[in-house]
Amino acid sequence: MGGSELLQFVISGLKNGSIYALVSLGFTIVYASTGVINFAQGEFYMLGGMFSVWAFATFGLPLWLAAIVGILLTAATGILFELLAIRPRKDGDQLSLIIITIGGSLLLSSLARHLFGPDELAIPAFTSGPSVRVFGAAIERQTLWIWGLTITAVVILNWVYNKTKLGRALRACAINRDAARLVGVDTRLIVTVSFALAAALGGLAGLSVAPLTQTAFDAGARVGVKGFAAAILGGLGNPIAAVAGGLMLGLIESMSIAYLSSTYKDAISLLVLLLVLFVRPQGLFSRSRREKV
Amino acid sequence: MSERGASLRVKGLESGYGRVNVLRGIDIEVHSGELVTVIGSNGAGKSTLLKTIVGFVTATAGSVSVDDRDLTRTTPERAVGIGVSLVPEGRMLFGPMSVRENLVLGAYSKSGRGEASLAQDLERVYSLFPVLEERAGQSAETLSGGEQQMLAVARALMSKPRVLLLDEPSLGLAPKVIAEIFHTLDALRAEGLSILLVEQDAKLALKHADRGYVMRTGEIVLSGTADDLLADDDVRLIYLGKWHGKDDVR
Ligand SMILES: Nc1ncnc2c1ncn2[C@@H]1O[C@H](COP(=O)(O)OP(=O)(O)OP(=O)(O)O)[C@@H](O)[C@H]1O
Ligand SMILES: [Mg+2]
Numbered sequence: 001m002g003g004s005e006l007l008q009f010v011i012s013g014l015k016n017g018s019i020y021a022l023v024s025l026g027f028t029i030v031y032a033s034t035g036v037i038n039f040a041q042g043e044f045y046m047l048g049g050m051f052s053v054w055a056f057a058t059f060g061l062p063l064w065l066a067a068i069v070g071i072l073l074t075a076a077t078g079i080l081f082e083l084l085a086i087r088p089r090k091d092g093d094q095l096s097l098i099i100i101t102i103g104g105s106l107l108l109s110s111l112a113r114h115l116f117g118p119d120e121l122a123i124p125a126f127t128s129g130p131s132v133r134v135f136g137a138a139i140e141r142q143t144l145w146i147w148g149l150t151i152t153a154v155v156i157l158n159w160v161y162n163k164t165k166l167g168r169a170l171r172a173c174a175i176n177r178d179a180a181r182l183v184g185v186d187t188r189l190i191v192t193v194s195f196a197l198a199a200a201l202g203g204l205a206g207l208s209v210a211p212l213t214q215t216a217f218d219a220g221a222r223v224g225v226k227g228f229a230a231a232i233l234g235g236l237g238n239p240i241a242a243v244a245g246g247l248m249l250g251l252i253e254s255m256s257i258a259y260l261s262s263t264y265k266d267a268i269s270l271l272v273l274l275l276v277l278f279v280r281p282q283g284l285f286s287r288s289r290r291e292k293v
Numbered sequence: 294m295s296e297r298g299a300s301l302r303v304k305g306l307e308s309g310y311g312r313v314n315v316l317r318g319i320d321i322e323v324h325s326g327e328l329v330t331v332i333g334s335n336g337a338g339k340s341t342l343l344k345t346i347v348g349f350v351t352a353t354a355g356s357v358s359v360d361d362r363d364l365t366r367t368t369p370e371r372a373v374g375i376g377v378s379l380v381p382e383g384r385m386l387f388g389p390m391s392v393r394e395n396l397v398l399g400a401y402s403k404s405g406r407g408e409a410s411l412a413q414d415l416e417r418v419y420s421l422f423p424v425l426e427e428r429a430g431q432s433a434e435t436l437s438g439g440e441q442q443m444l445a446v447a448r449a450l451m452s453k454p455r456v457l458l459l460d461e462p463s464l465g466l467a468p469k470v471i472a473e474i475f476h477t478l479d480a481l482r483a484e485g486l487s488i489l490l491v492e493q494d495a496k497l498a499l500k501h502a503d504r505g506y507v508m509r510t511g512e513i514v515l516s517g518t519a520d521d522l523l524a525d526d527d528v529r530l531i532y533l534g535k536w537h538g539k540d541d542v543r
Pocket of ligand 1: 310334336337338339341342382493
């Protein structure tokens with residue numbers, strides 16, 4: 001395989017990897033504040049695309065505004081999901097909460113089918129024009145958008161986590177919920193906020209990839225699995241690990257297409273998931289699942 | 294810290310876990326500026342009492358009030374806002390975070406007050422526990438046991454409490470460190486802070502307290518001034534570990 005061909009696979013891996021990273025961040029953020037794997041995370045990805053298409057095609061909003069509306073509506077869905085499905089079960093054990101998220105996932109995708117129909121939908125690329133050529137490889141303009149938006153989201157999130165009161169509360173809650181309550185953190189609010197953040201990030205992923213892949217009511221499950229695998233790969237520990245896990249999974253997938261066959265692409269993430277769970281359940285980049293004194 | 298201590302009144306308090314009742318009608322008062330201790334052996338319900346006051350455990354009967362404000366069935370996050378701060382059993386620090394960040398989080402309920410006030414409060418706890426300033430950038434989990442306990446007390450003080458609740462601050466610490474922590478409690482009391490101290494080490498607690506209560510299987514079985522309790526035969530028996538041999542305590 002030539003250098004430019006390989007580079008093409010790396011580019012494609014980093015493109016998908018960015019999407020996985022955003023979805024994986026969603027898993028990590030909710031896990032940190034609740035200890036629960038939210039299996040509806042993939043649906044937020046789906047909704048981000050669908051809401052944007054809807055705002056763009058049905059309401060004729062300009063693309064940038066439709067994208068913002070898409071993120072906001074997805075975040076609102078995340079908040080509603082938490083308030084209606086998670087919060088009422090305040091003494092719920094984690095297993096029952098996880099089952100609730102699986103049920104919620106099915107519910108959200110059937111609702112989406114009902115609202116937006118069964119067909120594949122798409123929005124145009126954010127900027128039109130030919131691909132950018134780098135060392136003989138082509139980078140689609142939308143891919144540049146995906147990278148730019150992912151980096152922006154990660155930088156903002158990192159700033160929120162490390163420099164703001166909200167971020168400090170989010171981290172405190174992840175380390176020890178009772179201790180967070182002791183110093184005055186409203187942990188229920190933090191859980192709601194983390195669902196909103198996770199949904200917004202999933203929505204951002206879904207809408208920024210929609211021009212390339214199209215989207216449909218059932219697009220969430222597949223990406224949900226990828227994001228979950230990426231989160232496990234990273235170790236569910238912290239946002240940086242989640243992003244690293246996403247990028248790595250994208251690259252692994254891409255390389256498996258390059259050197260094996262595209263038939264195995266989707267199986268690879270499951271294989272990675274199982275391998276990590278067997279060999280290094282705490283993930284590649286984390287010291288432990290939940291850090292406590 | 295420079296706030297006048299509030300009075301804490303616990304009346305007929307009952308609570309437990311699931312169907313198991315632990316507290317069976319507890320009456321306790323801490324007047325403004327007093328250091329009051331609750332002593333008792335393992336499993337008496339001392340921690341449950343503190344957890345019920347701040348709302349980790351829900352009261353099933355009775356009441357808790359601070360000054361004249363009802364606090365029954367509050368939540369920990371609301372209690373700290375009202376001025377009741379708990380230094381819990383096991384310290385519950387934010388281990389991976391730095392000492393400074395733990396302290397900043399301690400002021401979470403007061404973070405409307407701005408940076409200047411925060412800096413002032415940090416100065417204040419650093420002057421009480423100078424070692425914390427030396428370790429400011431170090432993560433809490435790397436501190437020694439004594440330093441962790443000092444951090445737990447300092448973190449609670451960052452919320453500017455009017456009533457400070459402490460759950461066995463001496464547990465597992467060397468005498469020298471215990472002396473330092475209790476010296477600080479004396480100083481805080483002298484400034485007018487109200488303190489409710491739960492201890493297993495009755496002698497130590499009574500040496501520093503104004504008054505004390507003796508708790509046994511979820512009930513207060515004895516109360517009085519610290520000096521009276523120190524002189525009490527039954528209390529003396531606790532030190533000797535003969536408590537369980539005696540049925541009739543009063
Ligand atoms: N989370 C819990 N769930 C069920 N029972 C509990 C729980 N915590 C404490 N208990 C029970 O409540 C009773 C009182 O416990 P508590 O921790 O309040 O005692 P304590 O006086 O603080 O003891 P120690 O001196 O050992 O700390 C004990 O019988 C204990 O087994
Ligand atoms: Mg205890």
